[in-house]
Amino acid sequence: MLNEFIEKVIVHEGEGRGNDRRQRIDIYLNFIGAFEVPAHIVTPAEVEEQRRQQEEQAAKEARSKELEKARYEKRKAEKRAFTARKKAGLLTPEEQEAEEKRLAHNREWQKEWREKRKATEPPKPPKKKSLKELMEIEKTGAELTPEETERLAEHRRKKAAQHKAWREKQKAGQPKTRTLKELAAAQKEGEALTPEESERLEAHRSRKKIAREKLVRQAETDPEAAAELAKQRAYSSEATKKSRQKMYEEAATGNPEAVERYENYLAARREAYHRKKQEAERTA
Secondary structure: OHHHHEEEEEEOOOEOOHHHOEOOEEEEEOOOEEEOOOOOOOOHHHHHHHHHHHHHHHHHHHHHHHHHHHHHHHHHHHHHHHHHHHHHOOOOHHHHHHHHHHHHHHHHHHHHHHHHHHHHOOOOOOOOOOHHHHHHHHHHOOOOOHHHHHHHHHHHHHHHHHHHHHHHHHHHOOOOOOOHHHHHHHHHOOOOOOHHHHHHHHHHHHHHHHHHHHHHHHHOOOHHHHHHHHHHHHHHHHHHHHHHHHHHHHHHOOOHHHHHHHHHHHHHHHHHHHHHHHHHHHHO
């Protein structure tokens, strides 16, 4: 009954050999012509064949990897042994010559490779000079480019800002130290000073007194020292006059503190006058 539906069968020439041999067969049925097996239909035999082929391929790959690993380990062991012999100086003249040729060939090849890579890369911009080099050039008096001048100025501004921030941080962490002028004014007003402040003020006054006495002694024989002493005396006299004039003007305005200060000044002058008078009478 099956043969009654088949019109003809055409067998084509086979291609390939062994497991890879393939041969096409066309089956023509009555009323419908050539019959093609749908591609999505896979027979159990084809499934089994695919599984067998996959297993064979996996076994081949595993075997190939094992052989490659064995060859790699062998080459590695031979290289280690060769390196040990080379370090110990046990190579034969032929091996030494072959090793030198190999190294020379590698160096030449690396040189060519670097040159090719450099040829393909864009040219590098010129290397910028360091800030230290720019400072040295500036010291010699040589001219800098506008970009270099701006770099150096920016560096100095940055350093100045950092130093200022550090200085402010140091000041913030320390108590404010009064100047010698402030200490003298506080002592004059009767304010109690700390032992450190009193020591600073006395040391300053002692230094000034010693420097003054030294200048007076030098003025006896040194014209320059005499001129300096005269200059200091003139400055002191002028400062005293200005201070007295200011005191007079403030007392004239009716300021109680200024009036009291002026009266104390007059009292001190009278006392000094009488003391000098009494000393003069005793000596006479």
